[in-house]
Amino acid sequence: xxxxxxxxxxxxxxxxxxxxxxxxxxxxxxxxxxxxxxxxxxxxxxxxxxxxxxxxxxxxxxxxxxxxxxxxxxxxxxxxxxxxxxxxxxxxxxxxxxxxxxxxxxxxxxxxxxxxxxxxxxxxxxxxxxxxxxxxxxxxxxxxxxxxxxxxxx
Amino acid sequence: xxxxxxxxxxxxxxxxxxxxxxxxxxxxxxxxxxxxxxxxxxxxxxxxxxxxxxxxxxxxxxxxxxxxxxxxxxxxxxxxxxxxxxxxxxxxxxxxxxxxxxxxxxxxxxxxxxxxxxxxxxxxxxxxxxxxxxxxxxxxxxxxxxxxxxxxxxxxxx
Numbered sequence: 001x002x003x004x005x006x007x008x009x010x011x012x013x014x015x016x017x018x019x020x021x022x023x024x025x026x027x028x029x030x031x032x033x034x035x036x037x038x039x040x041x042x043x044x045x046x047x048x049x050x051x052x053x054x055x056x057x058x059x060x061x062x063x064x065x066x067x068x069x070x071x072x073x074x075x076x077x078x079x080x081x082x083x084x085x086x087x088x089x090x091x092x093x094x095x096x097x098x099x100x101x102x103x104x105x106x107x108x109x110x111x112x113x114x115x116x117x118x119x120x121x122x123x124x125x126x127x128x129x130x131x132x133x134x135x136x137x138x139x140x141x142x143x144x145x146x147x148x149x150x151x152x153x154x
Numbered sequence: 155x156x157x158x159x160x161x162x163x164x165x166x167x168x169x170x171x172x173x174x175x176x177x178x179x180x181x182x183x184x185x186x187x188x189x190x191x192x193x194x195x196x197x198x199x200x201x202x203x204x205x206x207x208x209x210x211x212x213x214x215x216x217x218x219x220x221x222x223x224x225x226x227x228x229x230x231x232x233x234x235x236x237x238x239x240x241x242x243x244x245x246x247x248x249x250x251x252x253x254x255x256x257x258x259x260x261x262x263x264x265x266x267x268x269x270x271x272x273x274x275x276x277x278x279x280x281x282x283x284x285x286x287x288x289x290x291x292x293x294x295x296x297x298x299x300x301x302x303x304x305x306x307x308x309x310x311x312x
Contacts, residue, residue: 004312007249008256011240015233022179023228026203030228033221042216047275111209111224136210143207143282145185 030111040117046132048140051105060103063094063123065115066138068152076107076141077149084108084119091126093153103130107137160310161244164251167302168241171254175234178208178281205231211278215264216271231281233257247310255303262296269293 023029046054054060055076062079064071071081082094098104104123108115113136120131134141142148176182182199209227213220233253240250261279268275268288277286279295286292 001248004246004248004252004307007246007312008252011237011246011249011253012233015236016229018236019229019232022203022232023205028200028202028204028206030205030209030224032224032228047214047273048210049276050274111206111213135213136206139206140210143183 040120040133044120044131044133046105046134048134048144051132051134051137052141052144052146054103054105060105060132061098062134063104063106063119064138065106065108065119066113070109070138072150072152074138074142074148074150076137077147079107079149081153082119084115084122087119087122098128100127101130102128103132104128105132105134107134107141109136109138111136156309160306163302163306164241164244164247164310167254167299167306168238168243168250170299171234171238171257172242173238174280175231175238177283178231178278179203179205179235181205181207181281183282207282208278211276211281214273214275214278215268216273217264217267230257241306246312248307248312251303251306251310255300255307258296258300258303262293262300265292265296 023032051060055062055078058078062076064075064079064081065084066081067083067085068081071079071083075081080094080097082090106116106119106123108119116133116135116137120133123131177199180199180201181204182197185196185198187194187196205224205227208231209224212227212230213223234257237250237253237257240246241254265277265288269290273288275288276282277284277288277292279286279292
């Protein structure tokens with residue numbers, strides 16, 4: 001038994017090392033540590049399937065926090081583009097569609113992306129209260145095979 | 155007789171772990187498309203290791219520390235592959251069964267807490283291969299596999 005335990009440590013070590021190496025050389029590597037630059041309470045995140053259900057019912061507003069060209073290259077249908085980095089510039093175009101108590105789902109792309117967190121913060125400062133974040137939004141949404149759309153915001 | 159039974163158990167359990175590791179690492183997906191009343195299944199995998207979706211699945215379990223989430227997502231599938239492969243080929247049988255048993259204990263705790271908290275999340279058990287949610291079936295499967303792994307640890311010779 002003692003030998004089996006020692007060897008099991010070796011197995012775990014070899015597996016973990018392989019994983020770390022494979023991730024390091026992969027062009028699709030993910031960062032080792034995932035500390036969001038902005039602390040977001042867990043309840044602010046919305047799971048993908050739940051977001052999709054609400055989207056299908058038309059019960060929520062989706063806001064794409066990415067830059068204009070990323071939005072144009074592909075986005076969640078009916079999502080409005082409100083780039084977090086040009087918030088005040090674009091808020092005027094989007095605000096007429098939003099009620100301060102309507103459910104708003106912010107998304108960007110990638111586990112590291114914090115544009116949606118920033119957008120959520122900025123919106124809260126404007127008095128919007130019901131904001132959720134769809135993490136890794138665009139990647140997860142498109143990979144799940146849900147409908148997508150292309151083109152700049154009309 | 156028992157040798158034969160244990161061999162079968164090893165190949166089955168090791169095979170499941172090998173497969174579940176591989177589909178997580180290369181993000182294997184099965185797509186169903188129906189045309190002309192025929193349903194066509196196509197398998198699709200990334201050519202390069204792509205763990206972003208599995209990392210999201212792990213994150214959804216909401217087990218802290220959040221900072222170590224990706225380390226788990228990066229290492230667990232490869233440990234599954236190594237342990238599963240060893241068990242299938244019959245090298246270091248007890249040790250690989252032990253690793254699998256320990257992983258199953260962790261999985262049971264992770265799924266158990268998710269079910270207890272009522273989280274409506276993807277199991278992630280076989281990557282995105284099956285869009286299954288966490289639930290009692292997953293718990294039962296893991297418990298069954300844990301029994302098999304424990305048996306092998308107990309009865310196999312190294």
